Amino acid sequence: MGIEVVVEGLTMSFGKQNIWQDVTLTLPAGEVSVMLGPSGTGKTVFLKSLIGLLKPQQGRVLINGVDMVGGAERDIYETRKLFGLMFQDGALFGSMTLFDNIAFPLREHTRKREPEIRRIVMERIELVGLLGAEGKLPGEISGGMRKRAGLARALVLDPQIVLCDEPDSGLDPVRTAYLSQLLIDLNARIDATMLIVTHNLDIAATVPDNMGMFFRRNLVTFGPREVLLTSDEPVVTQFLAGRREGPIGMSEEKDAALLAAELVDPANHRPSGPPVIVPQLEPSPGLPPRAAVARRRERVLGMLDSLPPAARAAIRDTYARGAAAPTPSVPRPGSGS
Amino acid sequence: MITGALRQTGRLFALAAEVSRAVFRRPFQFREFIEQFWFVASVTILPAALVSIPFGAVIALQVGSLTQQLGAQSFTGGASVLAVIQQASPLIVALLIAGAGGSAICADLGSRKIREELDAMEVMGVSPVQRLVVPRVLATMAVAVLLNGMVSVVGTLGGYFFNIVLQGGTPGAYLSSFSALAQLPDLYISELKALIFGFIAGIVAAHRGLNPRGGPKGVGDAVNQSVVITFMLLFFVNMVLTGIYLQIVPPKGG
Ligand SMILES: Nc1ncnc2c1ncn2[C@@H]1O[C@H](COP(=O)(O)OP(=O)(O)OP(=O)(O)O)[C@@H](O)[C@H]1O
Ligand SMILES: [Mg+2]
Numbered sequence: 001m002g003i004e005v006v007v008e009g010l011t012m013s014f015g016k017q018n019i020w021q022d023v024t025l026t027l028p029a030g031e032v033s034v035m036l037g038p039s040g041t042g043k044t045v046f047l048k049s050l051i052g053l054l055k056p057q058q059g060r061v062l063i064n065g066v067d068m069v070g071g072a073e074r075d076i077y078e079t080r081k082l083f084g085l086m087f088q089d090g091a092l093f094g095s096m097t098l099f100d101n102i103a104f105p106l107r108e109h110t111r112k113r114e115p116e117i118r119r120i121v122m123e124r125i126e127l128v129g130l131l132g133a134e135g136k137l138p139g140e141i142s143g144g145m146r147k148r149a150g151l152a153r154a155l156v157l158d159p160q161i162v163l164c165d166e167p168d169s170g171l172d173p174v175r176t177a178y179l180s181q182l183l184i185d186l187n188a189r190i191d192a193t194m195l196i197v198t199h200n201l202d203i204a205a206t207v208p209d210n211m212g213m214f215f216r217r218n219l220v221t222f223g224p225r226e227v228l229l230t231s232d233e234p235v236v237t238q239f240l241a242g243r244r245e246g247p248i249g250m251s252e253e254k255d256a257a258l259l260a261a262e263l264v265d266p267a268n269h270r271p272s273g274p275p276v277i278v279p280q281l282e283p284s285p286g287l288p289p290r291a292a293v294a295r296r297r298e299r300v301l302g303m304l305d306s307l308p309p310a311a312r313a314a315i316r317d318t319y320a321r322g323a324a325a326p327t328p329s330v331p332r333p334g335s336g337s
Numbered sequence: 338m339i340t341g342a343l344r345q346t347g348r349l350f351a352l353a354a355e356v357s358r359a360v361f362r363r364p365f366q367f368r369e370f371i372e373q374f375w376f377v378a379s380v381t382i383l384p385a386a387l388v389s390i391p392f393g394a395v396i397a398l399q400v401g402s403l404t405q406q407l408g409a410q411s412f413t414g415g416a417s418v419l420a421v422i423q424q425a426s427p428l429i430v431a432l433l434i435a436g437a438g439g440s441a442i443c444a445d446l447g448s449r450k451i452r453e454e455l456d457a458m459e460v461m462g463v464s465p466v467q468r469l470v471v472p473r474v475l476a477t478m479a480v481a482v483l484l485n486g487m488v489s490v491v492g493t494l495g496g497y498f499f500n501i502v503l504q505g506g507t508p509g510a511y512l513s514s515f516s517a518l519a520q521l522p523d524l525y526i527s528e529l530k531a532l533i534f535g536f537i538a539g540i541v542a543a544h545r546g547l548n549p550r551g552g553p554k555g556v557g558d559a560v561n562q563s564v565v566i567t568f569m570l571l572f573f574v575n576m577v578l579t580g581i582y583l584q585i586v587p588p589k590g591g
Contacts, residue, residue: 053456081462091453105461 001291002030002193003064003082003160005050010059010069012045018217019045023059025212025222028299030292032187032194034204036239037214038248043197044088046214047163050195051083052076063161081109084159088166090146092138092153098125099134102153109157124152127182143170155186161193162186168200176200180207180281188283188290201240205229206281209296213239215248223307224300226318229277230310277314279321352466352544356474359467366472373476377438381484385433389488392429393495396420401504413500414511415518421492422527428575430484431534434477435567439542442473443563446546447556455547465547474539481535482528489527526582533578534571541567
């Protein structure tokens with residue numbers, strides 16, 4: 001079963017440059033969350049802070065009672081073994097073949113024998129579609145292949161918390177669709193708590209239980225996906241629609257003057273219908289149902305009153321539709337880990 | 338500026354302490370150690386041998402000419418051997434280890450750092466210091482000690498050859514002055530110096546490699562700095578060690 005990640009009042013600066021401030025959120029145990037945000041808003045920095053690679057100046061990140069920001073180095077090292085982090089650029093070991101890269105965590109942290117390691121690694125290599133490339137060095141494969149190998153390495157120990165930094169960038173649309181399914185299947189199999197940073201709107205629309213967004217040195221929102229998907233916050237709607245009009249500019253913040261001019265320009269007032277929420281992906285046939293689904297349902301229905309009306313309606317809608325669909329009613333706890 | 342320098346010095350010592358602790362942590366990375374040992378040895382042995390012959394010769398000739406003027410030819414052998422073993426050899430070794438081995442170690446670690454390999458390692462709960470830095474520092478120390486032995490022998494032979502051939506010294510006088518002036522502690526201090534210099538070269542290279550500024554250009558700068566910093570540290574530490582040695586070990590010829 002996944003582990004809850006609690007972030008309290010996190011503030012990060014590099015020298016005088018403030019990246020984000022007072023970020024507070026909880027990644028619910030076993031659920032899949034997605035973090036959006038324009039390029040350069042500190043999403044990667046946030047992931048690295050969760051795992052204790054970067055140390056924000058204020059705040060705490062609590063995992064099983066260990067503070068990844070200010071805790072003892074020894075505890076932090078132990079807690080990291082629960083994590084799988086997929087780096088934005090893969091971060092594979094350049095002197096090792098893909099096979100050895102993916103086998104590295106197994107060889108370091110388990111006493112498994114070589115045949116067993118081989119079996120597990122080859123299974124993962126097949127899972128991410130790299131069969132045949134296992135003998136190559138990271139310098140000899142494409143960027144998208146590196147990312148998939150990085151994912152395989154992050155997942156090889158069946159981690160309880162999975163962090164993915166833009167798993168889709170560098171992948172073609174078909175591979176991205178497979179990847180979405182892979183992430184959901186993974187969640188069904190091991191019930192890990194997952195946080196995915198992405199710019200990809202398809203992943204954002206179909207994979208997560210929860211969504212958040214960074215903008216202008218703040219966490220704009222974080223909560224059940226319906227909240228963000230029905231939000232009328234200009235930043236959020238602009239980002240989800242991929243429009244140029246709105247507060248997000250090429251450099252992170254737009255000129256206030258430019259923004260005002262845009263607002264009075266009638267060409268920018270296009271009618272936009274009510275947001276359509278596509279159903280979440282289901283695990284592939286043959287896999288157990290996601291244990292997080294039932295927990296989330298309870299959690300979200302419990303907090304319904306505190307949500308904006310649009311989100312409330314969308315959630316009711318989702319669960320009404322979900323009840324009609326043939327969803328297995330007894331979610332088994334995650335197997336495999 | 339000054340606080341910056343102090344901070345860097347503090348970090349250097351912190352790394353040295355961390356490495357010393359991590360040496361005893363299991364599992365020892367034996368393969369990495371062998372590979373690094375082999376690598377550092379392979380890039381330093383040939384240049385060390387080539388440098389030590391002329392160096393031994395220069396010292397022998399200089400000392401020979403001095404002793405001749407002073408009328409102390411009988412001490413030529415001992416004096417030049419002492420100079421080679423105690424001063425020249427450990428410094429030659431250290432400069433080569435820092436210049437050839439240390440710079441490569443620094444560049445290697447630095448490029449791993451900017452490719453986020455070291456972060457990835459930490460994330461997987463593996464300490465880069467224990468895994469990568471410890472074997473490298475031990476390798477530079479071991480190579481330094483071995484190389485120092487080799488340079489001492491080659492340098493002494495070179496000095497002997499030039500003294501006998503060019504300055505018309507006699508083999509008998511050369512050898513007997515040896516036992517009159519030199520003693521075993523001279524060899525010990527030489528090896529001890531080499532060990533310490535190897536440690537410094539390894540630590541400085543690792544420290545600069547683990548903390549490059551910015552991208553690939555930063556790695557280049559780091560390599561540059563690591564060599565310069567090591568050289569400065571070496572000459573300073575050499576002065577201190579020599580001073581202490583001359584104070585506590587009574588000279589034999591006196
Ligand atoms: N080690 C560092 N030192 C100084 N500044 C940094 C460092 N790492 C990141 N930054 C700064 O933090 C900001 C956020 O960077 P980050 O990589 O988190 O962006 P991001 O949201 O992941 O963007 P993208 O979507 O393009 O990957 C940037 O302005 C960057 O300059
Ligand atoms: Mg990023």
